[in-house]
Each structure stands twice: as C-alpha cells, then as structure tokens.
Amino acid sequence: MINTQVTIAGVTFKNPVMEGSGTFGSGMEYSEFVDLNRLGAVVTKGVANVPWPGNPTPRVCEVYGGMLNAIGLQNPGIEVFCERDLPFLSKYDTKVIVNVCGRSVEDYVEVVERLSDEPRADMLEINVSCPNVKEGAIAFGTDPAALSNITKEIKAHTKKPVIMKLTPNVTNIAEMARVAEEAGADAISLINTITGMKIDIERRRFALANKTGGMSGPAIKPIAVRMVYQASHAVKIPVIGMGGIATAEDAIEFMMAGATAVSVGMMNFVNPYATAECVDGIEKFLESHGIADINELIGCV
Amino acid sequence: MKRKTVGKVLSQKCLAPGIYDLEIATCLASDAAAGQFVGVYTKDASALLPRPISICGVSDDRKSIRLVYRIAGKGTDEFSRLKEGDEVTLLGVLGNGYDLDKIKSLGNNDTPVRALLLGGGIGVPPMLELSRELAAAGVKVISVMGYRNSDTFLLDEFKKYSDTYVASEDGSVGTKGNVLDAVRENTIEFDCICACGPLPMLRAIKEFAGGKPAFISLEERMACGVGACLGCVVKTRDIDHHSHVNNARICTDGPVFEASEVEI
Secondary structure, eight states: OOOEEEETTTEESSSSSSOOTTTSTTGGGGTTTGGGGGGGGGOOOOOSSBOOOOOSSSSEETTTTTTEEEOOOBBOOHHHHHIHHHHHHHHHSSSSEEOOOOOOOHHHHHHHHHHOOOOOOOOEEOOOTTTOOOOSSSHHHHHHHHHHHHHHHHHTTOOSSSSEEEOOOSHHHHHHHHHHHHTTTTEEEOOOOOOEOOEETTEESSTTTTTTEEESGGHHHHHHHHHHHHTTTTOOEEEEEEEEEHHHHHHHHHHHOOOSSEEEETHHHHHHHHHHHHHHHHHHHHHHHTTHHHHHTTOOO | OOEEEEEEEEEEEEETTEEEEEEEGGGGGGGGGGGGGEOOSSSSSOSSEEEEEEEEOOTTTEEEEEEEEEOOHHHHHHHHHHOOTTTEEEEEEEEEEEOHHHHHHTSOOSSOOEEEEEEEGHOOOOOOOHHHHHHTTEEEEEEEEEEEESTTHHHHHHHHTTTEEEEETSSSSSOOOOOOOHHHHHTOOOSEEESSSHHHHHHHHHHHHTSSEEEEEOOOOOSSSSSSSSOSEBBBSOOTTTHHHHSTTTTEEEEEOGGBBBOO
C-alpha cells in the first residue's frame, strides 16, 4: 500500500494535490469536472471582511505560455462565504483551506476571527501577495517588517493553522520565508503571480485595464521551482509549492524541490481535469518507481 | 453537463475574407442552444486558453455544431487551417443562451411574438441558430444583419427562417449605416430584440429598445469560461448572486443578458 498522505501543521491531507486560490472559486464551478473528494484540499478564492468589487475589465489576457490577471480579488465577503461556500464544501471529504485577503491588518483579523468558529475551515491561507490591489495584500508581502507584523497579528487571533502565501516579487525569497516562520507561520505557500504587463501594439493600449497583472502558467514554472527550493531550504515549516503546474510530473518536481504539497493554478482554466489528473499521475509515478511513501520525495534533490 | 472533449472537423470553408465556417462533430451538440458558446483550444502550447466562439448552428441530428468566426489572432488563425478529419479540442457547452420560453411568453394567443434579431459583424453567426430555434417555436422572426461591406456572410440562410433585412457600413448592400438605421428605414415593428455585436451597437440597442425587452449577448476577455476566475464580468443594475457586488460573470451568468440589467 502506497502512502500518498502528507501532513502540514497537524492537518493530514489524503494527497498533496490542491489548487491555487482564485483559480477554482470555492470548488462549485469545477465540481462539474472533478470529484472534489479526490483532492487533498480545496483552497478557496480570497475572501475579505466585506464584499470587494474587483478591478475594471479587461481583467485577463493571454501571454506566451501563460496569462496575466488583474481580477482585484472580487469576492462576496466573509458572511456570504460562510453561509454559502463553506456549507457547499462540507459535502466533500477533502480539507478546506480558506484564503483570506484584506486592505489593513484589521480587515484580515476580522475575517480570521469570523472563521475561528467555522469547523469546516481546516486551515487559513493569508494572501499577502496579490499584486493587483492598491492597498493591502502585496504591500504586506514585500516588506519584511510588515510581513512579520501581520503574521504575528493573525496568529494572535486564531487557533487554526496559518499559511502565509508569499509573493515572488521580492529580492530574497529565503529571507521572506524565514520572516514568516519566525513570526509564527505554520506553513508558507508560494509562488503567487509575478507582476507583468502586456501592451496591445495595434491599439497602443495596455491589455489590462489595471495596466499590470499577475503572470501565471507554465512559463513561470522554473522560477517557482527555484523559489520553492530556496524557501523550503531556509525554513523548517512546510512549503506548499505552486506556479505553472500542469501535470503530475510538474507536481513531483515541486515536491522534489522541497514542497510538502502542491497547487494547480492557471492550468485549471486550460484543463479543468488537471487536479484529478495530477492525483492519478502521482500515484502512478510512486507505483512505477517503487516508492512506498510520497514523503520520500519531499526535498529529495 | 460541461466537459472538455475532442471533436472531429467535418468541414471548413471561408465565407468572406477572414471569416470561416467550421463544422465539428462533437457530443457537445446534444445540448447546445442558440446564444451559448464553446471554448476552442489551439494546438500551440504557448497559447493555452480556450477561445470562446459562439454557436452558429446545431445539426438536426444533434451530432455536430457549426462555428462561424473571424480570425482575430494566432488562435483563430490556427483554427482557420483545420481540415476535414482533424481533431479539435473543445470546452462546452458554455454560458446561458437566449431564453426561448421567455421570448415566447411575451406574446398573446392571437398573434405570434415578433422577435427582432440584430447581428453586427461577427455577432451575426449566433443569430442564425437563434432564428432557426425561434421560427421552430412559432415566433415571428425579423432579422436585420449588419456588415462592413458587401461580404454578407450567412445572410441568405436567414431568409429560411425570417423576414430579412441588411445594413452595410459602406452602403454597398441594403441600408447604408448600421442595423438600427435599417430598422428605422423599414419601420420594423417588434415585441422584443435579440442582439449580438460590438459594444457600441449594443449600447445603441439598449437605448433604442425603450420599454421593450432586449436580450443582448456580451463579449469580454475570458480565461476559465466556467465562472471560476471572475475575469469576464459586467456591471449589473442589481446585486449579482455570485459575488454580491453588481458584477455578473459573462461566461456563466450570460453571455445573454436583458439589456436593462447590465450597465454597458
């Protein structure tokens, strides 16, 4: 019997395959394609204390081997999320990681406190890395002191395990990982999108209304693998790796770089079955390579 | 049920410069309807996202769909080279089409409902399947299609299902001007409007419709096509049911909306 279970901060996942926040809603839209029971966890779209309308359109555009997005964290706010999305996810035998966003530390704390009494929220992932909003998010993730402060504040207001989701838009990812760990984070996840820009040369206009957007997709995978490697070797807490994962082979690469779990992001849009195919493919890989426990892969390079 | 599936090209022909007519055998045809769309995948791994293309026709045996599209970039350029027997990967069927029951309910027992179909440019193709479905449902269909010039692709096919009028920007065919110029010139009477075309045309239609229902099909840059990414939103008059922020998802709440419900 091959073991595919991994454990992060005391939470055991049936397998290491999740999806990247914002690429899967709260699972509802993709439950038509994928049996959510098969996933290690569903990571929900970022939720704030109040509804956020997001950015003007166009919000997305394709780039070579990936895409740019500047959705701007449109979300219905924590009340609707708790009334609608968490009960929906209760029907499934999978872990639920709730991604939390905010403009100020107080915003984040309000959401985190509201979720403290929700048994269906197994873990919290704190978005300090979205590049598409003017306040909050990435502002916390690019400044070591701000990252340390918000991590401590959130840890002080919840008993649930906390994952800090880091941005690649920094000079030294290892340092940011260490700052999160020292401030009490139970795990880190990376990478969020890389800030990019596209210009429509016929119209002489930005492709996105927001001018800049976050790049995701297979084209960023080597950057993500490198950062997961660097971050995971800088800290003792577990790392959830993501950035351009399309296949089980990609997922295994991230685990070998040091990730305990992995997320499929943009590729859900391209292949709505990608998460389930990763689960199947990882099992086949373990079997064909005579590996009894998936944990053997983590950081093995 | 939505799915990603491989279809087989039955035929492809060029209808006008840059306009192609692609017939694909696919299981998606079984529940495809006017106003819905499919995502079409390229074989180019650098161009990953499915291209949303509206359904121009569903075969009588419901085994194939017809897509009429304009070359707008490298994805659609690749599609234009597909040949009979080629495989093509599709995501579908996506979106909500035109609500035939609602349109039918606009009339009374004595006279059939008069639906005015307005298509502009590459907004013409979805109107063809709609005209077919409405005519089959006993609705009186009046089609007014607008083109840039005399390349009036699909126009003859509308005549099977509707009274057909045409407008062209350069005046080479029909009314010189846009579809609304043709509606005014021919003093066309109607109970509701169904439209697809460029945004300025849809804005003008929203204003023109007055108190009458106008069902318009919107377009926006899309990523997932299934309502997850929140890329393709439109401002709405009322609170939307998904995010509660007056932003409906064009791919799943639309692409067809009642004009009075959206701020365009």
